Amino acid sequence: MVKLQVEVNNACIQPFVFCFYVSGHGWGHATRANQIISDILRLPAQHKVYVISNASSFIFQGVTNVGAIYRQADIDAGVVQPLAYTVDRQQTITNLKQFLHQRQSILMDEIAWLRQVKADCVICDAPFLPCAAAAGAGIPAAIASNFTFDEVYNGLCEGDALDDDIKEGVKVVIQDYRNADLLIRLPGAIRIPSFDDAVELVPSTPTLYEPTPTPINPSKGIVNGKTQLPSISVATVLSSRLSSKIERRIVDVPLVFRKYHKNRKQVLEELGIPSSIYDTHRILLLSFGGQVLGKAEWKQENPLPPNWICIVCGAPDNIDLPVGFYRASRDAYVPDLTNAVDVVLGKLGYGTCSECIGHHTPFVYVPRPQFIEEFGLRKLMQDQGSAVELHREDFEAGRWGSALEEAAQLSGACDEPERLVGHNGGPIAAKILEQFVVEWNSKKSASSPQQHTLVAAAAATAAVTTTIATESNKTSTPTTNDLSLEVPPLNTR
Incomplete structure:
Protein backbone atom coordinates (compact mmCIF):
# COMPACT_ATOMS: atom_id res chain seq x y z
CA MET A 1 0.00 0.00 0.00
CA VAL A 2 1.30 3.45 -0.97
CA LYS A 3 0.29 6.07 1.55
CA LEU A 4 0.77 9.73 0.65
CA GLN A 5 0.31 12.16 3.50
CA VAL A 6 0.22 15.93 3.66
CA GLU A 7 -1.25 18.48 6.01
CA VAL A 8 -3.94 20.54 4.28
CA ASN A 9 -5.92 23.50 5.60
CA ASN A 10 -9.54 22.34 5.64
CA ALA A 11 -11.08 25.67 6.57
CA CYS A 12 -14.85 25.78 6.16
CA ILE A 13 -15.78 26.90 2.64
CA GLN A 14 -19.30 27.33 1.31
CA PRO A 15 -20.41 24.98 -1.50
CA PHE A 16 -19.89 26.33 -5.02
CA VAL A 17 -21.40 25.48 -8.39
CA PHE A 18 -18.64 24.49 -10.84
CA CYS A 19 -19.48 24.17 -14.54
CA PHE A 20 -16.85 21.98 -16.23
CA TYR A 21 -16.88 22.29 -20.04
CA VAL A 22 -15.19 19.31 -21.71
CA SER A 23 -14.28 19.02 -25.37
CA GLY A 24 -15.81 16.14 -27.28
CA HIS A 25 -12.56 15.75 -29.23
CA GLY A 26 -11.05 12.49 -28.00
CA TRP A 27 -11.46 10.66 -24.71
CA GLY A 28 -8.39 12.20 -23.06
CA HIS A 29 -10.24 15.40 -22.20
CA ALA A 30 -13.05 13.46 -20.57
CA THR A 31 -10.88 11.02 -18.61
CA ARG A 32 -8.75 13.70 -16.96
CA ALA A 33 -11.74 16.01 -16.46
CA ASN A 34 -13.52 13.11 -14.76
CA GLN A 35 -10.61 12.76 -12.35
CA ILE A 36 -10.63 16.45 -11.41
CA ILE A 37 -14.42 16.43 -11.11
CA SER A 38 -14.23 13.42 -8.78
CA ASP A 39 -11.69 15.24 -6.63
CA ILE A 40 -13.83 18.40 -6.52
CA LEU A 41 -16.79 16.31 -5.36
CA ARG A 42 -14.62 14.78 -2.61
CA LEU A 43 -13.82 18.18 -1.05
CA PRO A 44 -15.48 18.74 2.34
CA ALA A 45 -17.53 21.70 1.10
CA GLN A 46 -19.76 19.38 -1.00
CA HIS A 47 -19.67 21.43 -4.19
CA LYS A 48 -22.05 20.87 -7.10
CA VAL A 49 -20.48 20.08 -10.49
CA TYR A 50 -22.11 20.26 -13.91
CA VAL A 51 -20.23 18.63 -16.78
CA ILE A 52 -21.08 20.12 -20.18
CA SER A 53 -19.88 18.44 -23.35
CA ASN A 54 -20.77 17.32 -26.87
CA ALA A 55 -19.22 13.96 -25.96
CA SER A 56 -21.53 11.11 -25.05
CA SER A 57 -22.91 10.94 -21.51
CA PHE A 58 -21.52 7.39 -21.44
CA ILE A 59 -17.99 8.78 -21.00
CA PHE A 60 -19.04 10.65 -17.85
CA GLN A 61 -20.91 7.83 -16.10
CA GLY A 62 -18.20 7.54 -13.48
CA VAL A 63 -18.74 11.10 -12.22
CA THR A 64 -22.50 11.26 -12.75
CA ASN A 65 -22.77 8.16 -10.58
CA VAL A 66 -21.21 10.12 -7.71
CA GLY A 67 -23.16 13.33 -8.11
CA ALA A 68 -22.05 15.29 -11.18
CA ILE A 69 -24.81 16.50 -13.50
CA TYR A 70 -24.35 15.97 -17.24
CA ARG A 71 -25.60 18.39 -19.88
CA GLN A 72 -25.18 17.85 -23.62
CA ALA A 73 -24.28 20.99 -25.57
CA ASP A 74 -22.33 21.79 -28.72
CA ILE A 75 -19.68 23.97 -27.11
CA ASP A 76 -16.62 23.49 -29.30
CA ALA A 77 -15.52 22.86 -32.88
CA GLY A 78 -12.82 20.31 -32.05
CA VAL A 79 -10.68 18.57 -34.66
CA VAL A 80 -11.81 16.09 -37.33
CA GLN A 81 -9.78 12.86 -37.28
CA PRO A 82 -10.59 10.18 -39.89
CA LEU A 83 -8.16 7.89 -38.04
CA ALA A 84 -6.70 8.16 -34.57
CA TYR A 85 -3.44 9.52 -36.03
CA THR A 86 -4.62 11.71 -38.94
CA VAL A 87 -6.40 15.09 -39.14
CA ASP A 88 -8.78 16.24 -41.89
CA ARG A 89 -7.35 19.75 -42.13
CA GLN A 90 -9.94 21.19 -44.52
CA GLN A 91 -12.96 19.85 -42.61
CA THR A 92 -11.49 20.90 -39.27
CA ILE A 93 -11.17 24.53 -40.38
CA THR A 94 -14.58 24.44 -42.10
CA ASN A 95 -16.11 23.28 -38.81
CA LEU A 96 -14.28 26.03 -36.93
CA LYS A 97 -15.59 28.70 -39.30
CA GLN A 98 -19.15 27.35 -38.94
CA PHE A 99 -18.85 27.31 -35.16
CA LEU A 100 -17.55 30.89 -35.08
CA HIS A 101 -20.41 31.95 -37.35
CA GLN A 102 -22.82 30.67 -34.67
CA ARG A 103 -20.67 31.91 -31.81
CA GLN A 104 -22.83 34.83 -30.68
CA SER A 105 -25.99 32.72 -30.43
CA ILE A 106 -24.22 29.93 -28.54
CA LEU A 107 -22.53 32.48 -26.28
CA MET A 108 -25.84 34.07 -25.29
CA ASP A 109 -27.34 30.65 -24.55
CA GLU A 110 -24.42 29.71 -22.30
CA ILE A 111 -24.48 33.02 -20.41
CA ALA A 112 -28.20 32.55 -19.74
CA TRP A 113 -27.70 28.96 -18.60
CA LEU A 114 -24.81 29.87 -16.27
CA ARG A 115 -27.01 32.49 -14.64
CA GLN A 116 -29.90 30.04 -14.41
CA VAL A 117 -27.86 27.45 -12.47
CA LYS A 118 -26.21 30.19 -10.37
CA ALA A 119 -22.75 29.09 -11.45
CA ASP A 120 -19.76 30.21 -9.40
CA CYS A 121 -16.99 29.15 -11.77
CA VAL A 122 -16.39 27.84 -15.30
CA ILE A 123 -13.62 25.30 -15.93
CA CYS A 124 -12.59 24.43 -19.50
CA ASP A 125 -10.77 21.41 -20.92
CA ALA A 126 -10.40 23.00 -23.37
CA PRO A 127 -13.31 24.68 -25.26
CA PHE A 128 -12.72 28.40 -25.71
CA LEU A 129 -16.23 29.88 -25.88
CA PRO A 130 -17.19 29.02 -22.26
CA CYS A 131 -14.41 31.32 -21.05
CA ALA A 132 -16.19 34.21 -22.76
CA ALA A 133 -19.53 32.98 -21.40
CA ALA A 134 -18.11 33.14 -17.88
CA ALA A 135 -17.12 36.76 -18.46
CA GLY A 136 -20.62 37.53 -19.72
CA ALA A 137 -22.11 35.92 -16.61
CA GLY A 138 -19.72 37.81 -14.33
CA ILE A 139 -18.01 34.74 -12.88
CA PRO A 140 -14.41 33.47 -12.99
CA ALA A 141 -13.09 31.02 -15.58
CA ALA A 142 -10.17 28.59 -15.44
CA ILE A 143 -8.54 26.34 -18.04
CA ALA A 144 -7.33 22.89 -16.97
CA SER A 145 -5.39 21.31 -19.83
CA ASN A 146 -2.01 20.63 -21.41
CA PHE A 147 -3.02 22.51 -24.58
CA THR A 148 -5.64 24.81 -26.05
CA PHE A 149 -7.13 24.62 -29.51
CA ASP A 150 -5.68 27.91 -30.77
CA GLU A 151 -2.26 26.28 -30.89
CA VAL A 152 -3.69 23.13 -32.45
CA TYR A 153 -5.27 25.19 -35.24
CA ASN A 154 -2.03 27.18 -35.65
CA GLY A 155 -0.24 23.88 -36.14
CA LEU A 156 -2.37 23.17 -39.21
CA CYS A 157 -0.85 26.07 -41.15
CA GLU A 158 0.86 24.80 -44.29
CA GLY A 159 1.71 27.99 -46.18
CA ASP A 160 -1.37 28.00 -48.44
CA ALA A 161 -4.59 30.00 -48.79
CA LEU A 162 -6.28 28.09 -45.95
CA ASP A 163 -3.77 29.65 -43.54
CA ASP A 164 -5.64 32.96 -43.73
CA ASP A 165 -8.83 31.33 -42.48
CA ILE A 166 -6.87 29.59 -39.72
CA LYS A 167 -5.22 32.81 -38.51
CA GLU A 168 -8.49 34.75 -38.51
CA GLY A 169 -10.21 32.05 -36.52
CA VAL A 170 -7.35 31.75 -34.05
CA LYS A 171 -7.61 35.45 -33.19
CA VAL A 172 -11.16 34.88 -31.90
CA VAL A 173 -10.18 31.68 -30.11
CA ILE A 174 -7.32 33.39 -28.25
CA GLN A 175 -9.54 36.32 -27.25
CA ASP A 176 -12.06 33.92 -25.72
CA TYR A 177 -9.39 32.01 -23.81
CA ARG A 178 -8.06 35.31 -22.43
CA ASN A 179 -11.24 35.62 -20.37
CA ALA A 180 -9.85 32.90 -18.09
CA ASP A 181 -7.71 34.11 -15.20
CA LEU A 182 -6.28 30.76 -14.10
CA LEU A 183 -4.49 28.10 -16.11
CA ILE A 184 -4.00 24.75 -14.41
CA ARG A 185 -1.36 23.44 -16.78
CA LEU A 186 -1.07 19.67 -16.94
CA PRO A 187 2.14 17.76 -17.65
CA GLY A 188 3.01 17.37 -21.33
CA ALA A 189 2.07 20.94 -22.21
CA ILE A 190 2.70 22.85 -25.40
CA ARG A 191 2.57 26.64 -25.67
CA ILE A 192 -0.76 28.12 -24.58
CA PRO A 193 -0.90 31.49 -26.38
CA SER A 194 -3.59 33.06 -24.19
CA PHE A 195 -1.33 32.72 -21.12
CA ASP A 196 2.15 32.27 -22.66
CA ASP A 197 4.64 32.74 -19.84
CA ALA A 198 7.66 32.55 -22.19
CA VAL A 199 9.18 29.45 -20.61
CA GLU A 200 11.69 28.15 -23.14
CA LEU A 201 11.00 24.52 -22.29
CA VAL A 202 7.45 24.95 -23.56
CA PRO A 203 8.52 26.31 -26.96
CA SER A 204 6.45 27.96 -29.65
CA THR A 205 4.77 25.10 -31.46
CA PRO A 206 6.21 24.28 -34.90
CA THR A 207 3.94 24.28 -37.93
CA LEU A 208 3.88 21.50 -40.47
CA TYR A 209 6.06 23.38 -42.95
CA GLU A 210 8.68 24.62 -40.45
CA PRO A 211 11.34 22.63 -38.57
CA THR A 212 10.87 21.74 -34.92
CA PRO A 213 12.54 24.48 -32.82
CA THR A 214 15.32 23.55 -30.42
CA PRO A 215 14.53 24.71 -26.85
CA ILE A 216 16.77 27.58 -25.78
CA ASN A 217 17.30 26.01 -22.37
CA PRO A 218 17.61 22.22 -22.67
CA SER A 219 17.91 21.60 -18.92
CA LYS A 220 15.45 19.10 -17.48
CA GLY A 221 12.79 19.78 -14.92
CA ILE A 222 10.05 17.48 -13.68
CA VAL A 223 7.47 18.49 -16.28
CA ASN A 224 6.92 21.61 -18.39
CA GLY A 225 10.40 22.77 -17.41
CA LYS A 226 9.49 23.10 -13.72
CA THR A 227 11.77 21.82 -10.99
CA GLN A 228 9.07 21.66 -8.31
CA LEU A 229 5.34 21.02 -8.47
CA PRO A 230 2.94 22.68 -8.07
CA SER A 231 4.68 25.72 -9.57
CA ILE A 232 3.10 29.15 -9.95
CA SER A 233 3.97 31.74 -12.58
CA VAL A 234 2.29 34.94 -13.75
CA ALA A 235 0.75 35.05 -17.23
CA THR A 236 2.43 37.48 -19.61
CA VAL A 237 -0.78 37.96 -21.64
CA LEU A 238 -3.40 40.37 -20.30
CA SER A 239 -7.02 39.42 -19.69
CA SER A 240 -9.72 40.11 -22.30
CA ARG A 241 -11.96 41.35 -19.49
CA LEU A 242 -12.18 45.11 -19.09
CA SER A 243 -11.77 44.87 -15.32
CA SER A 244 -10.22 41.56 -14.35
CA LYS A 245 -10.38 41.18 -10.58
CA ILE A 246 -7.23 39.14 -10.00
CA GLU A 247 -3.80 38.57 -11.45
CA ARG A 248 -3.76 35.94 -14.21
CA ARG A 249 -1.70 32.92 -13.16
CA ILE A 250 -0.42 29.59 -14.39
CA VAL A 251 -0.16 26.70 -11.96
CA ASP A 252 1.76 23.64 -13.19
CA VAL A 253 0.45 20.57 -11.37
CA PRO A 254 1.51 16.92 -11.08
CA LEU A 255 0.01 14.18 -13.25
CA VAL A 256 -3.78 13.94 -13.44
CA PHE A 257 -4.78 10.39 -14.36
CA ARG A 258 -7.17 7.58 -13.48
CA LYS A 259 -5.72 4.76 -11.35
CA TYR A 260 -6.52 1.09 -11.76
CA HIS A 261 -9.18 -0.61 -9.59
CA LYS A 262 -8.87 -4.36 -10.30
CA ASN A 263 -5.73 -6.47 -10.01
CA ARG A 419 12.63 14.07 -11.31
CA LEU A 420 9.69 11.71 -10.88
CA VAL A 421 6.40 13.56 -11.35
CA GLY A 422 3.82 13.24 -8.58
CA HIS A 423 0.61 11.35 -9.31
CA ASN A 424 -1.88 13.54 -7.46
CA GLY A 425 -2.59 16.39 -9.83
CA GLY A 426 -6.35 15.83 -9.48
CA PRO A 427 -6.64 16.60 -5.75
CA ILE A 428 -4.23 19.53 -6.11
CA ALA A 429 -6.19 20.97 -9.06
CA ALA A 430 -9.47 20.59 -7.16
CA LYS A 431 -8.16 22.47 -4.13
CA ILE A 432 -6.67 25.25 -6.27
CA LEU A 433 -9.95 25.68 -8.17
CA GLU A 434 -11.84 25.94 -4.90
CA GLN A 435 -9.46 28.61 -3.60
CA PHE A 436 -9.64 30.41 -6.95
CA VAL A 437 -13.36 30.97 -6.44
CA VAL A 438 -12.81 32.06 -2.83
CA GLU A 439 -10.26 34.62 -4.04
CA TRP A 440 -12.49 35.86 -6.84
CA ASN A 441 -15.47 36.29 -4.52
CA SER A 442 -13.40 38.13 -1.93
CA LYS A 443 -12.11 40.51 -4.60
CA LYS A 444 -15.69 41.14 -5.71
CA SER A 445 -16.65 42.47 -2.32
CA ALA A 446 -13.42 44.18 -1.31
CA SER A 447 -10.06 44.83 -2.92
CA SER A 448 -7.42 43.47 -0.58
CA PRO A 449 -3.79 42.76 -1.59
CA GLN A 450 -3.76 39.84 0.84
CA GLN A 451 -6.28 37.94 -1.26
CA HIS A 452 -3.83 37.65 -4.15
CA THR A 453 -2.06 34.93 -2.20
CA LEU A 454 -4.98 32.50 -1.88
CA VAL A 455 -4.30 30.39 -4.96
CA ALA A 456 -0.59 30.52 -4.19
CA ALA A 457 -1.34 29.29 -0.68
CA ALA A 458 -3.49 26.45 -2.00
CA ALA A 459 -0.65 25.33 -4.23
CA ALA A 460 1.92 25.74 -1.48
CA THR A 461 -0.01 23.47 0.88
CA ALA A 462 0.46 20.70 -1.67
CA ALA A 463 4.23 21.15 -2.03
CA VAL A 464 5.33 19.43 1.17
CA THR A 465 7.39 16.39 1.96
CA THR A 466 5.71 13.11 1.14
CA THR A 467 6.06 9.97 3.19
CA ILE A 468 5.75 6.89 1.11
CA ALA A 469 5.71 3.15 1.79
CA THR A 470 5.30 0.43 -0.78
CA GLU A 471 5.42 -3.31 -1.18
CA SER A 472 5.43 -3.47 -5.00
CA ASN A 473 8.17 -3.73 -7.58
CA LYS A 474 6.26 -1.18 -9.70
CA THR A 475 6.58 1.76 -7.33
CA SER A 476 7.07 5.50 -7.27
CA THR A 477 9.96 7.19 -5.53
CA PRO A 478 9.14 9.75 -2.80
CA THR A 479 8.37 13.19 -4.21
CA THR A 480 7.22 16.49 -2.78
CA ASN A 481 4.13 16.74 -4.93
CA ASP A 482 1.38 14.82 -3.16
CA LEU A 483 -1.82 15.48 -1.22
CA SER A 484 -3.25 12.98 1.25
CA LEU A 485 -4.75 9.96 -0.46
CA GLU A 486 -4.51 6.20 -0.60
CA VAL A 487 -3.19 4.48 -3.71
CA PRO A 488 -3.41 0.70 -4.15
CA PRO A 489 -0.11 -1.06 -4.88
CA LEU A 490 0.71 -1.57 -8.55
CA ASN A 491 0.95 -5.15 -9.70
CA THR A 492 4.28 -6.88 -10.12
CA ARG A 493 4.70 -8.36 -13.57
Missing part, protein backbone atom coordinates in the same frame (compact mmCIF):
# COMPACT_ATOMS: atom_id res chain seq x y z
CA ARG A 264 -4.10 -8.04 -13.05
CA LYS A 265 -5.33 -11.60 -12.47
CA GLN A 266 -8.96 -10.52 -12.14
CA VAL A 267 -8.82 -8.31 -15.23
CA LEU A 268 -7.32 -11.00 -17.46
CA GLU A 269 -9.58 -13.79 -16.27
CA GLU A 270 -12.68 -11.63 -16.83
CA LEU A 271 -11.51 -11.29 -20.44
CA GLY A 272 -11.46 -15.07 -20.76
CA ILE A 273 -7.67 -15.35 -20.85
CA PRO A 274 -6.57 -18.45 -18.89
CA SER A 275 -3.55 -18.38 -16.60
CA SER A 276 -1.82 -20.89 -18.86
CA ILE A 277 -1.77 -18.12 -21.49
CA TYR A 278 -1.17 -14.96 -19.45
CA ASP A 279 1.58 -16.61 -17.41
CA THR A 280 3.48 -17.66 -20.53
CA HIS A 281 2.84 -14.79 -22.94
CA ARG A 282 3.53 -11.08 -23.03
CA ILE A 283 0.38 -8.98 -23.33
CA LEU A 284 -0.23 -5.97 -25.58
CA LEU A 285 -3.07 -3.46 -25.16
CA LEU A 286 -4.17 -1.96 -28.50
CA SER A 287 -5.88 1.34 -27.67
CA PHE A 288 -6.81 2.72 -31.09
CA GLY A 289 -10.45 1.69 -30.97
CA GLY A 290 -10.14 -0.82 -33.78
CA GLN A 291 -10.24 1.52 -36.77
CA VAL A 292 -7.94 -0.63 -38.90
CA LEU A 293 -8.54 -4.09 -37.47
CA GLY A 294 -9.23 -6.83 -39.97
CA LYS A 295 -6.82 -5.56 -42.67
CA ALA A 296 -5.90 -8.22 -45.20
CA GLU A 297 -2.23 -8.07 -44.25
CA TRP A 298 -3.09 -9.04 -40.68
CA LYS A 299 -5.00 -12.12 -41.77
CA GLN A 300 -2.04 -13.35 -43.81
CA GLU A 301 0.51 -12.77 -41.08
CA ASN A 302 -0.28 -12.12 -37.42
CA PRO A 303 1.32 -8.79 -36.39
CA LEU A 304 2.19 -10.08 -32.91
CA PRO A 305 5.63 -11.57 -32.17
CA PRO A 306 5.74 -15.19 -30.96
CA ASN A 307 4.39 -15.69 -27.43
CA TRP A 308 2.40 -12.46 -27.42
CA ILE A 309 -1.35 -11.89 -27.13
CA CYS A 310 -3.31 -8.67 -27.58
CA ILE A 311 -6.31 -7.04 -25.85
CA VAL A 312 -8.21 -4.62 -28.10
CA CYS A 313 -10.13 -1.57 -26.84
CA GLY A 314 -13.21 -0.54 -28.79
CA ALA A 315 -13.15 -3.21 -31.49
CA PRO A 316 -16.54 -3.28 -33.26
CA ASP A 317 -18.49 -6.48 -32.75
CA ASN A 318 -18.70 -7.13 -36.49
CA ILE A 319 -14.92 -7.41 -36.91
CA ASP A 320 -13.26 -10.81 -36.65
CA LEU A 321 -10.12 -10.56 -34.55
CA PRO A 322 -6.94 -12.43 -35.53
CA VAL A 323 -5.75 -15.40 -33.47
CA GLY A 324 -4.40 -14.32 -30.09
CA PHE A 325 -6.51 -11.15 -29.95
CA TYR A 326 -9.10 -10.58 -27.18
CA ARG A 327 -11.91 -8.05 -27.29
CA ALA A 328 -12.34 -5.72 -24.29
CA SER A 329 -15.91 -4.72 -23.50
CA ARG A 330 -17.16 -1.31 -24.55
CA ASP A 331 -17.33 -0.16 -20.93
CA ALA A 332 -13.95 -1.59 -19.92
CA TYR A 333 -12.07 0.59 -17.46
CA VAL A 334 -8.90 1.27 -19.44
CA PRO A 335 -6.58 1.90 -16.45
CA ASP A 336 -7.30 -1.68 -15.30
CA LEU A 337 -6.17 -2.91 -18.71
CA THR A 338 -3.13 -0.61 -18.79
CA ASN A 339 -1.97 -1.94 -15.43
CA ALA A 340 -2.52 -5.57 -16.49
CA VAL A 341 -0.50 -5.59 -19.72
CA ASP A 342 3.19 -5.46 -20.61
CA VAL A 343 3.00 -2.86 -23.40
CA VAL A 344 0.41 -0.39 -24.75
CA LEU A 345 0.18 0.45 -28.47
CA GLY A 346 -1.65 3.63 -29.43
CA LYS A 347 -1.33 7.33 -30.17
CA LEU A 348 0.29 10.09 -28.15
CA GLY A 349 -2.79 11.36 -26.35
CA TYR A 350 -2.79 12.71 -22.81
CA GLY A 351 -5.01 9.97 -21.39
CA THR A 352 -2.88 7.12 -22.73
CA CYS A 353 0.44 8.80 -21.86
CA SER A 354 -0.57 9.71 -18.32
CA GLU A 355 -2.00 6.26 -17.57
CA CYS A 356 1.08 4.52 -18.99
CA ILE A 357 3.34 6.69 -16.83
CA GLY A 358 1.11 6.27 -13.79
CA HIS A 359 1.12 2.47 -14.09
CA HIS A 360 4.73 2.12 -15.30
CA THR A 361 3.68 0.49 -18.57
CA PRO A 362 5.91 0.96 -21.65
CA PHE A 363 4.24 2.59 -24.64
CA VAL A 364 4.61 2.07 -28.39
CA TYR A 365 3.15 5.03 -30.27
CA VAL A 366 2.19 5.72 -33.86
CA PRO A 367 3.08 9.39 -34.53
CA ARG A 368 0.42 11.84 -35.67
CA PRO A 369 2.41 14.86 -36.89
CA GLN A 370 -0.69 16.88 -37.79
CA PHE A 371 -1.70 17.08 -34.14
CA ILE A 372 0.58 19.55 -32.36
CA GLU A 373 -0.17 18.30 -28.84
CA GLU A 374 2.18 15.44 -29.65
CA PHE A 375 5.29 17.59 -29.19
CA GLY A 376 4.61 18.11 -25.48
CA LEU A 377 3.44 14.55 -24.87
CA ARG A 378 6.44 12.98 -26.58
CA LYS A 379 8.70 14.99 -24.28
CA LEU A 380 6.61 13.91 -21.28
CA MET A 381 6.99 10.24 -22.25
CA GLN A 382 10.71 10.60 -22.86
CA ASP A 383 11.22 12.25 -19.46
CA GLN A 384 8.77 10.29 -17.30
CA GLY A 385 7.97 6.99 -19.01
CA SER A 386 9.14 4.62 -21.73
CA ALA A 387 8.17 5.15 -25.35
CA VAL A 388 9.07 3.52 -28.67
CA GLU A 389 7.98 4.94 -32.03
CA LEU A 390 6.28 2.72 -34.62
CA HIS A 391 5.89 4.29 -38.06
CA ARG A 392 2.35 4.48 -39.39
CA GLU A 393 3.25 2.36 -42.44
CA ASP A 394 4.65 -0.38 -40.21
CA PHE A 395 1.61 -0.27 -37.94
CA GLU A 396 -0.84 -0.59 -40.81
CA ALA A 397 1.20 -3.36 -42.43
CA GLY A 398 1.32 -5.31 -39.17
CA ARG A 399 5.09 -4.98 -38.69
CA TRP A 400 4.92 -4.54 -34.92
CA GLY A 401 7.37 -7.13 -33.67
CA SER A 402 10.63 -5.22 -33.18
CA ALA A 403 8.93 -2.21 -31.56
CA LEU A 404 6.97 -4.39 -29.12
CA GLU A 405 10.02 -6.42 -28.16
CA GLU A 406 12.05 -3.24 -27.62
CA ALA A 407 9.34 -1.70 -25.45
CA ALA A 408 8.96 -4.88 -23.39
CA GLN A 409 12.55 -4.46 -22.21
CA LEU A 410 11.89 -0.98 -20.81
CA SER A 411 10.81 -0.17 -17.25
CA GLY A 412 8.00 2.25 -18.06
CA ALA A 413 9.36 4.65 -15.43
CA CYS A 414 11.65 7.66 -15.15
CA ASP A 415 15.19 6.52 -14.25
CA GLU A 416 16.01 9.72 -12.31
CA PRO A 417 14.22 9.54 -8.93
CA GLU A 418 14.66 13.22 -8.19
